[in-house]
Amino acid sequence: MKRLYADIHKRIDEFDLDVLIESDAARIGILGESGSGKSMTLRSIAGIETVDSGHVEAGGRVLFDSASKTDLKPQKRNVGYMFQNYALFPTMSVLKNVMAGLGRATEENRIKASDMLKRFRMDGFEDKLPGELSGGQQQRVALARIMVTEPELILLDEPFSALDSYLRDRMQVEMLEMLDEYDGQVVMVSHSRDELYRFSEELFILSDGHIIRHGEIKDVFREPGNAMAARLTGCKNFSKIRQIDGHTVEAADWGVTLKLKRKVPDTVHCIGYRAHRFEPVWGGMQDNCVKCDVVRVDDLPFEKNYYIRTLREDEPLCWSVQGEEQRIIDYRGLPDYLKLAEDDILLLE
Amino acid sequence: MSGFVELAKTLDWSPLWISLKTGVVATIISFFLGLWAARKVIKKDYRAKSILDGILTLPMVLPPTVAGFFLLLIFSRRRTFGIFLNDTFSIQVVHTWLGCILAATVIAFPLMYRNARAAFEQIDANLVYAGRTLGMSEVAIFWRIVVPTAGPGIASGTILTFARAMGEYGATSMLAGNIPGKTGTVSQRIAMVIQDGDYVTAGFWVVIVLVIAFIMIFLINLITGKRMKNVRKW
Numbered sequence: 001m002k003r004l005y006a007d008i009h010k011r012i013d014e015f016d017l018d019v020l021i022e023s024d025a026a027r028i029g030i031l032g033e034s035g036s037g038k039s040m041t042l043r044s045i046a047g048i049e050t051v052d053s054g055h056v057e058a059g060g061r062v063l064f065d066s067a068s069k070t071d072l073k074p075q076k077r078n079v080g081y082m083f084q085n086y087a088l089f090p091t092m093s094v095l096k097n098v099m100a101g102l103g104r105a106t107e108e109n110r111i112k113a114s115d116m117l118k119r120f121r122m123d124g125f126e127d128k129l130p131g132e133l134s135g136g137q138q139q140r141v142a143l144a145r146i147m148v149t150e151p152e153l154i155l156l157d158e159p160f161s162a163l164d165s166y167l168r169d170r171m172q173v174e175m176l177e178m179l180d181e182y183d184g185q186v187v188m189v190s191h192s193r194d195e196l197y198r199f200s201e202e203l204f205i206l207s208d209g210h211i212i213r214h215g216e217i218k219d220v221f222r223e224p225g226n227a228m229a230a231r232l233t234g235c236k237n238f239s240k241i242r243q244i245d246g247h248t249v250e251a252a253d254w255g256v257t258l259k260l261k262r263k264v265p266d267t268v269h270c271i272g273y274r275a276h277r278f279e280p281v282w283g284g285m286q287d288n289c290v291k292c293d294v295v296r297v298d299d300l301p302f303e304k305n306y307y308i309r310t311l312r313e314d315e316p317l318c319w320s321v322q323g324e325e326q327r328i329i330d331y332r333g334l335p336d337y338l339k340l341a342e343d344d345i346l347l348l349e
Numbered sequence: 350m351s352g353f354v355e356l357a358k359t360l361d362w363s364p365l366w367i368s369l370k371t372g373v374v375a376t377i378i379s380f381f382l383g384l385w386a387a388r389k390v391i392k393k394d395y396r397a398k399s400i401l402d403g404i405l406t407l408p409m410v411l412p413p414t415v416a417g418f419f420l421l422l423i424f425s426r427r428r429t430f431g432i433f434l435n436d437t438f439s440i441q442v443v444h445t446w447l448g449c450i451l452a453a454t455v456i457a458f459p460l461m462y463r464n465a466r467a468a469f470e471q472i473d474a475n476l477v478y479a480g481r482t483l484g485m486s487e488v489a490i491f492w493r494i495v496v497p498t499a500g501p502g503i504a505s506g507t508i509l510t511f512a513r514a515m516g517e518y519g520a521t522s523m524l525a526g527n528i529p530g531k532t533g534t535v536s537q538r539i540a541m542v543i544q545d546g547d548y549v550t551a552g553f554w555v556v557i558v559l560v561i562a563f564i565m566i567f568l569i570n571l572i573t574g575k576r577m578k579n580v581r582k583w
């Protein structure tokens with residue numbers, strides 16, 4: 001019975017939220033910029049936010065249905081929600097926090113809560129107040145507090161954004177471990193493609209209140225389908241195209257003609273190319289190459305970004321170089337051309 | 350000094366007890382009423398909020414004698430509601446201790462309400478949402494999460510309410526009068542003895558009031574002090 005169905009329509013002033021999320025994946029990701037409506041979507045599923053119309057179903061139960069005027073209170077939805085700031089109750093001890101969702105303070109519930117804390121390696125912290133814990137510990141308590149109520153669906157709202165970057169990496173791994181034994185569905189929203197790539201089986205990309213692409217995570221990254229989705233999955237280089245024939249397109253912004261083995265559908269009017277995927281070419285020009293005319297170099301700790309002149313003054317191509325490749329460049333000098341590999345050219349609508 | 354001791358022995362202490370009793374009862378009523386009103390008001394939209402807020406704050410802004418005037422209009426035994434109360438429930442407000450409580454409550458209530466409202470508005474709404482998604486009832490969320498989290502603000506509101514209720518003069522003198530042993534509060538006693546030119550007795554009462562006031566301020570600082578530690582100087 002693992003199936004989330006959320007058809008949500010909601011209008012606030014000028015913003016229109018209109019999403020359909022349907023998935024039986026165990027780990028679902030929602031990617032979107034801030035203000036895209038991703039938190040609002042989660043809150044609507046949890047029942048914290050009112051919805052104008054739609055239908056929400058999780059764990060085989062109807063939580064909301066505007067047609068039949070079903071609208072379960074958040075208390076009755078059995079949906080766990082982890083807030084960006086964890087929302088631990090500041091005046092309650094860690095143990096009391098975990099017991100909060102269990103109703104009465106019986107001995108049985110006390111044992112249940114402290115067992116859960118033990119599972120999250122938070123035993124020994126029972127009597128501490130949330131303010132005395134580190135960010136990572138707070139997150140574990142928040143998750144323990146949710147898990148102890150045995151929800152049918154868990155929603156994670158930007159769970160790592162409140163953490164320092166060094167902790168973020170560790171907690172991402174830890175979160176996956178902690179959710180390992182949980183057999184319900186988990187939805188995570190984030191603006192970070194890395195977090196979601198690690199976490200999700202299925203990804204929904206949200207932009208301006210609408211789902212612009214969804215599918216299995218690897219598919220979505222390999223074929224984002226449209227420019228906005230490509231941008232959100234981390235693609236940096238885009239060009240408008242003019243189709244010459246079914247297999248030849250002119251990348252108008254880059255001033256290069258590309259020959260492709262696959263047929264380019266008529267609906268494609270833009271191409272994208274990831275910054276890491278250029279192949280340096282020394283010597284003579286080959287097919288699908290742009291001239292490597294570097295206008296600016298951006299030095300990062302573990303990579304260099306070279307910006308390559310195009311026909312558009314304001315939008316140079318970005319070429320990211322790491323490790324071995326950088327050593328070759330240091331030795332041989334900058335290449336004459338950059339080649340675009342056919343498989344890496346994203347055809348976008 | 351020995352004069353003071355002598356005075357303390359012969360003094361009619363009833364005003365102190367009347368003031369304390371009035372303060373305690375008015376504070377208890379204001380406490381629950383204030384929390385309730387604050388919770389209702391913050392749920393309203395902007396317009397309704399401004400209107401309700403104005404009405405609930407009015408007694409604090411008005412001169413107490415004006416509030417007393419309105420209370421007299423309502424509760425006078427010569428007017429409809431006063432007659433109704435007297436005939437149906439045998440409740441008399443004017444010139445009774447009930448009048449003291451009523452006057453003190455009306456004047457002090459806005460302090461409780463405003464402090465509670467400000468404290469509630471500071472609360473992270475996510476705490477309430479978290480309570481809901483965890484299945485806690487609204488009542489449990491209010492008493493176990495909201496009120497404790499808003500604790501320092503509510504506590505200082507309660508103390509201010511008590512201080513104001515205990516010291517109430519204007520509305521009380523109009524509604525309850527100054528009947529010794531019955532409605533004669535400390536504030537009214539001070540005014541009375543000064544009119545008689547008895548500055549020694551007045552001074553004695555003033556010292557008592559000052560002591561109580563300092564205790565109040567001390568309590569407020571004690572309760573809100575923990576928070577102040579983290580405040581940066583500027």
